[in-house]
Amino acid sequence: MKTLLTGGTVVSMDPSVGDLERGDVLIEDGVIAEVAERVEAPDAEVIDATDRIVMPGFVDNHRHTWQTAFRGIGADWTFPEWAVAMHGTVKPHYQPEDVYAGTLLGRLEALHSGVTTMLDWYHVAQTPEHEDAAVAALRDAPGRSIYCLGAGWGTPDPVDADIRRVRSGLSGDGLVTMALGLRGPAATGMDTVARELKLAAELDLRTSLHIEAGGTITELHQHGLLRDTTTFVHANGIGDEELRMLAGAGGWLSISPDVELKMGFGSPMTGRALAAGLRPTLSIDDVPSVGGDMFSTMRTAFAVQRGLDGGLRSRDLLEFATVDAAASCGLGDRTGSITPGKDADIVLLRADDLTVFPVTDPAATIVSAGHPGLVDTVLVAGRLVKRDGALVDVDLAALRTRLVASRDRIAAAAGIPLDGTWRPQPAAE
Known part of the structure; x- marks a missing residue:
């Protein structure tokens, strides 16, 4: 053809x-x-x-589509408020059908705005049925998707059997493939990180890890655990030496500029990453807080860095969101x-x-x-x-009805209003 x-x-x-x-x-x-x-x-x-x-097509290497039903609800939230809301309040009420609806609509939204490849960072860990629902949704959306399974996210529990189970159904080189979402040494200890990286290598999986503060990359480096197959998400708190360590290992950095600025993570790492020899990439993160398109993401990253030092060209941003992001996903030879x-x-x-x-x-x-x-x-x-x-060939009316019903059911079960008045209350430190 x-x-x-x-x-x-x-x-x-x-x-x-x-x-x-x-x-x-x-x-x-x-x-x-x-x-x-x-x-x-x-x-x-x-x-x-x-x-x-x-x-x-754009490549988004970090998005949590399970949260799509709560689009815009967190526009005014800080990061601690988002964590209490999404992980502490609504996530426990998600059923597999809610995961499916949010993932499918989220992936279709990305396609609609030109994101042909998307890494779906899944951390609504509940049951195998929840995981299977997410995979089914990605398969039902006609995009190139990477299911990044953060199994046991937020707990130190072993995840080897779960990772192997999902991987057995996502073998080959089809449009839906798999990655492993690391929990990191702060959550599980370095021995667990080493075991998960070994498992990822055995199963030919790339890995992704959220980090905020400095020290993690140094610790991984000292233990010989920095890999060119790992993408670090955000990383606003790390120093220049750690950036150089990451560059030396051939690792990757995913920047979500809108979320990072709004939630108080700090300035996006775009310019500092380039100075350290890294090719930064761009991602959306979550739509309860920000828009879901790569155009606004590029524009924010561009404006912030130009305001800081006058650096970057517009074509740099296109590279971050296409060729560089594809390479970070191990797909540089395909897209x-x-x-x-x-x-x-x-x-x-x-x-x-x-x-x-x-x-x-x-x-x-x-x-x-x-x-x-x-x-x-x-x-x-x-x-x-x-x-x-x-x-093409998408019944959006039925899917919209399904997603709204999912949102309303979860909100009712969690006891939260949907009129814009809800402000999550993080625990006092």
Whole structure:
């Protein structure tokens, strides 16, 4: 099967391909076959990309979709308030069907805004049925997804059997794969971290770990446990020497600028990471607190760093959200750029929309003025999952009804109001 995207402005994110003011992209059996100013393919299905920017899909390497039903409720919360609300108050009332609804709608939202690859950091650990519901939702959403299982999150309990069970159903190289969410030495002790890293290596799983304060990377380094397959999330409190340790190990850093600034983590680590030799990546984190699109995430990271030191170019932000994030997920050879031989994970943005017209510098326009309303068409591995501004073969009305019912049931069980008056109360230190 062949598909030809024709006449668009191509922002390939591949230096060897470059950008094309007017270009064609030929897709064969889900793989990018050719990128050129003109491609002759008379037997291909043609998608007219005139007045469209053709770019690789975004890669979000850290999002907690199980929280989707409570979108916006935490816009004014600090991090301690969020932790009490989501983990202490509502999470205990989640049933598997609630996990499924939130995960499915959250993944569809990401696709709708051009996120073709997403790592779903699951830490609503309850039962195997909850885990299976999350995996089922990711499979039912037509995106490239990584189920990052934070089994036993918040407890020191062994998770080996649980990880192996889920991994046995997510083998191979399909669109839904798996990673392991580490709990870290502060929660479990260094021996457990070492065991989990050994398990991840045995099962060929990449790992992800949330950290805030300094010391963790130093401790891991001293124990020989820094890996080039681990992505550290946030890390606002770590020092420059730890950043250099992470860079030396070939590790990765995921920055969630909107959450980090709003919840009091500190300034995003973008500039400091680059100075230490790291390629930072970008992620959304959670939608109870912030928006779920990569456009606003890039813009926040860009504005903050430019305000601090005048550094970064708009294209840097696009790299963080595409090629660099894909590499952090171990998918650099499959996605993240419009490169012949890679899977066709491609987004078409409206260049004739009045909010961006006229598009003089496509990359700068995407970062400075892009928004989800521009996302006209989305392909994942060559499959059309959004066309002419609408998701394909998705019954959104039924899914909306299901998610609202889930939210209302959980809120009633937890005894919390949904009128904007609820302010969680963290325990006094």
